[in-house]
Amino acid sequence: MARSKPLDPEYSSRWVPSDFFRTFCWKEVFPTPQPVELELGAGDGSFLVQYASAHPQVNFFAVERLLGRVRKMDRKSHKAGCCNIRLLRVEASYLLNHLIPEASLQAIHLYFPDPWPKKKHHKNRLVNDHFANACHRLLATAGCVYLRTDHGDYFEQMEEVFAHKKGFEQTPTPAKLLAFKTDFEAHFNQRGIETQHACYLKKASSNMP
Numbered sequence: 001m002a003r004s005k006p007l008d009p010e011y012s013s014r015w016v017p018s019d020f021f022r023t024f025c026w027k028e029v030f031p032t033p034q035p036v037e038l039e040l041g042a043g044d045g046s047f048l049v050q051y052a053s054a055h056p057q058v059n060f061f062a063v064e065r066l067l068g069r070v071r072k073m074d075r076k077s078h079k080a081g082c083c084n085i086r087l088l089r090v091e092a093s094y095l096l097n098h099l100i101p102e103a104s105l106q107a108i109h110l111y112f113p114d115p116w117p118k119k120k121h122h123k124n125r126l127v128n129d130h131f132a133n134a135c136h137r138l139l140a141t142a143g144c145v146y147l148r149t150d151h152g153d154y155f156e157q158m159e160e161v162f163a164h165k166k167g168f169e170q171t172p173t174p175a176k177l178l179a180f181k182t183d184f185e186a187h188f189n190q191r192g193i194e195t196q197h198a199c200y201l202k203k204a205s206s207n208m209p
Helices: 046-054 067-080 092-099 119-124 129-138 152-163 183-191
Strands: 036-040 059-064 085-089 105-111 139-149 168-171 196-202
Touching: 036 092, 046 059, 046 067, 046 085, 046 183, 059 067, 067 085, 092 129, 105 129, 129 139, 129 152, 129 196, 139 152, 152 168, 152 196
Parallel strands: 036 059, 036 105, 059 085, 105 139
Antiparallel strands: 139 196, 168 196
């Protein structure tokens, strides 16, 4: 089977910082200064490319750990003609802890993260107290964390984590946002598997925890 040819760098959405030990400057990442939204673990880019295409007035930064997925997202982004997407292969936890400027994000999207179903592996779940604190630090006032999962136990953990954070307020997820599906979500819907979602808004003049 023939392999896909790499995109010409001139047309690629992939971005690599000159220094992985320095906080990003969004002006260096995106040519057009616009609000920035982040997707963690963007998979094959199904949600990302659809949503970015429908919102050209917003810049979208997406990260994935697997190189193959980053390449697939890059091809989709190029095919859709999206100029407001940048992709980076990096661990989500490192990105949140070291690379994103404080109070610089309009939204953080985390959809269908690894549920680590075995109890002894729950410590590996991304959504925990530290994650919520990082989101609060990186979001601008009135910015939102959007979560989705098909795993009931993990969803309960997500709700419990954010319920204890005074700096966040739970609000309904916009119906327009829910219309954009990830590849996992479309697969679950076809099989009749229930999925759950939540939205947490960063309050004004709030301190954490």
